[in-house]
Amino acid sequence: MAAIPPEKAPKPGLNIYGYASVNPYKVTVLAEELSIPYNYISVDMAACENQAEWYASINPNGRMPALVHVKEDGTSVTVFESAACLLYIASEFDKENRFSYPLSWQVAGLGPMMGQTCYFNRYATEPVPYVSWRYTSECRRLHHVLDKQLASPSTSPFVGGDRMTVADIAIFIFVHSARWCCVDINEFSNVKAWHDKLAQRPAFQKGLQVPVPYLLSDDAVINPDNQEFYTGMRKNGGQMIKGVTAKWQGDVVPVPSDHANH
Incomplete structure (x- = not known):
């Protein structure tokens, strides 16, 4: 297993691994509502850090967000998937049950x-x-x-x-x-x-400012001054998603009733 780079290693307390996309912002908002100190560690998607061995040791699914909670006694808990992260934070830090509820x-x-x-x-x-x-x-x-x-x-x-x-x-x-x-x-x-x-x-x-101001709000995506950015993001994002998915391409497994609905 590859060692975690020093600048990406979790510190004592709550560590949030994320990047500027939808799901990680859920976790930073909850942390702010509960006034929890946290260390935000940006995972560089352009450099494919989410597919690196060191990140797989934190989240084998290669997605964000993920948490590493380094407790005072030196033990640590790792959690990934946004719903699990929210529920963990609520369970661990929301002792007054201010925000706990099924989602x-x-x-x-x-x-x-x-x-x-x-x-x-x-x-x-x-x-x-x-x-x-x-x-x-x-x-x-x-x-x-x-x-x-x-x-x-x-x-x-x-x-x-x-x-x-x-x-x-x-x-x-x-x-x-x-x-x-x-x-x-x-x-x-x-x-x-x-x-x-x-x-x-x-x-x-x-x-919504962590790690950068949220990019996909209604006001942001219709701002005429930002359209060059969103055009590039869509082109590059589409190619990136296609590339990482292509190796899983395969034929649909048939059943006798196929195409009856067409």
């Missing part, structure tokens, strides 16, 4: 669908109209579900009831990226009001 809907529904919508509409190297239609429609349906949830007197003003939880934080970052993920947040008035309220919280504003 399965974001993990199983909103996050994966928004991610696929974003990929097929923003990064795919060739258009796939039916797939784009399918995922975009599902994202709009999920926003409708969230809008109804936030309108319900029994659950509002937050996703899980009368207090903010990790579920709000996990969902917020995707809603904060709605336009990049092909959804107009203005269609969903309760979601819009909830988003705008959270966006004013000082901890959210601070967490």
Whole structure:
């Protein structure tokens, strides 16, 4: 196993491994809400650090975020995947249960669908109209579900009831990226009001600056002065995703009913 480079090695306390993409910002926002000191370690995607042996010792799946919590007694705990990171931080540091709450809907529904919508509409190297239609429609349906949830007197003003939880934080970052993920947040008035309220919280504003100001908010992606950056990001990102996925390409395993739905 390769040694972790000294500048990337975890320090005593909470270490967050991430880069400037959607999921790591969930973790920095929660850390800021709980006022937890943390060491942010940037993983260089352009240099393929996420595929390096040293990073595989922290997260064998090669994604961000990941945590290494070096405790006072010298022991350490490693956690990866954003939902697991949120739940670990809540369990370890939220002793007053301020933010603890299940967040399965974001993990199983909103996050994966928004991610696929974003990929097929923003990064795919060739258009796939039916797939784009399918995922975009599902994202709009999920926003409708969230809008109804936030309108319900029994659950509002937050996703899980009368207090903010990790579920709000996990969902917020995707809603904060709605336009990049092909959804107009203005269609969903309760979601819009909830988003705008959270966006004013000082901890959210601070967490969204680490490691750099969040790049995929609605205001950022429509700024005419930034379009050269987003054009390059889409071209390079699409090629990078295609490249790392290509080695797993294979034929669909057939079953007798194939093509009956076409």
